């Protein structure tokens with residue numbers, strides 16, 4: 549199934565029963581502590597703010613469950629003494645398992661943010677002061693979607709891919725299709741966008757939920773794994789000079805701190 553076909557499917561399908569964690573009730577936040585929507589409103593507040601995003605400030609930037617170098621965690625066993633195709637297939641199977649874990653964990657994090665990530669609060673898929681991702685629709689046109697709609701499309705698309713035995717065979721003896729590397733990269737790029745939106749628009753809520761160590765850990769693991777297996781494109785991490793990706797700075801900081809490895 550191609551990406552474009554899958555978009556058509558996801559745009560016409562009935563709303564899925566998301567496997568998401570229950571969302572916290574409003575009692576999670578006392579009325580006087582309701583997290584403020586910290587989405588910068590460039591148009592209303594003049595030039596882009598020079599203010600540093602919270603996720604780049606201490607101690608949040610260092611908040612991770614695992615101390616040390618994430619590269620050592622993502623190294624997979626080397627298979628040097630068996631036939632190469634077995635090695636390739638095992639490696640791909642391991643990559644698939646990791647991908648499934650990233651998807652599941654990210655879906656759970658997003659699940660607790662859905663009451664904040666609404667069409668009203670997030671009318672675009674923002675990921676930087678001047679960056680709003682667009683979705684490619686059935687006519688292959690770039691369209692702006694509210695972030696919750698965009699993220700629902702991404703998660704539905706990824707779930708469909710992971711469930712599709714032709715894309716990711718799960719039975720032993722089945723070969724992975726030649727499109728495997730490009731499919732995984734495509735999924736990685738879209739999951740990165742979901743991370744980027746959450747950091748940009750919902751980090752205050754992550755902090756209120758005291759989830760920043762877990763979330764940073766998940767993202768650092770995602771980045772280290774993506775770097776190790778060349779699943780991440782630099783242009784997707786950095787964005788363009790006129791529309792930089794907010795988490796691109798976080799990635800640079802973590803790289804500078806040595807936690808993402810070489």
Ligand SMILES: [Zn+2]
Pocket residue numbers: 664665666669670695696745749750
């Ligand atoms: Zn949002």
